[in-house]
Amino acid sequence: EAGVAQSPRYKIIEKRQSVAFWCNPISGHATLYWYQQILGQGPKLLIQFQNNGVVDDSQLPKDRFSAERLKGVDSTLKIQPAKLEDSAVYLCASSLLAGGHNEQYFGPGTRLTVT
Amino acid sequence: QKEVEQNSGPLSVPEGAIASLNCTYSDRGSQSFFWYRQYSGKSPELIMFIYSNGDKEDGRFTAQLNKASQYVSLLIRDSQPSDSATYLCAVQGGYSSASKIIFGSGTRLSIRP
Numbered sequence: 001e002a003g004v005a006q007s008p009r010y011k012i013i014e015k016r017q018s019v020a021f022w023c024n025p026i027s028g029h030a031t032l033y034w035y036q037q038i039l040g041q042g043p044k045l046l047i048q049f050q051n052n053g054v055v056d057d058s059q060l061p062k063d064r065f066s067a068e069r070l071k072g073v074d075s076t077l078k079i080q081p082a083k084l085e086d087s088a089v090y091l092c093a094s095s096l097l098a099g100g101h102n103e104q105y106f107g108p109g110t111r112l113t114v115t
Numbered sequence: 116q117k118e119v120e121q122n123s124g125p126l127s128v129p130e131g132a133i134a135s136l137n138c139t140y141s142d143r144g145s146q147s148f149f150w151y152r153q154y155s156g157k158s159p160e161l162i163m164f165i166y167s168n169g170d171k172e173d174g175r176f177t178a179q180l181n182k183a184s185q186y187v188s189l190l191i192r193d194s195q196p197s198d199s200a201t202y203l204c205a206v207q208g209g210y211s212s213a214s215k216i217i218f219g220s221g222t223r224l225s226i227r228p
Contacts, residue, residue, distance in 0.1 A: 108158050
């Protein structure tokens, strides 16, 4: 079974530029998550989709971040314009609800550096 | 108050010994508990999950859950250098696919030869 795919793996941009990340979840997983992980911290949820609907985006900085999951499969996360503090690893995860429990599986992540 | 708390470490354990990692959570209604291992520069990998009070064993790993004390732990027996990583505790608040999952900041574990 193929895992969660993400691209690109690395990205370096200047502040005020825009960037987009792509994620393809494990086949059949209805729930998709985008996390931001800053060095030394645990993953912080940015947005959670159930199929193509948003379940939770309470921690998404909506003035600069946007995300979509068209057709309920793959997803894109965009930052425009980027700030220095957006430098982090952006992780995508997917889960299959099993008996009420969401076991999440992560992609390899995208390391973003904003200069 | 942090919702999921872990000691950041580093926790240094000699090879072959038992490593004990602890996690406390604030939401008494939490239902599902996960342990992820994260090697430096890699993404988190699910290694254990526990949903009921008590112990759950899988190979060298044992997860322990005490909902009354709001405490979950991970024991690693016969620790190996390859166990050196950051261990993240994650807690799910309910039973639906919309339930929020919150991660702790992780405990860095170092196994010394």
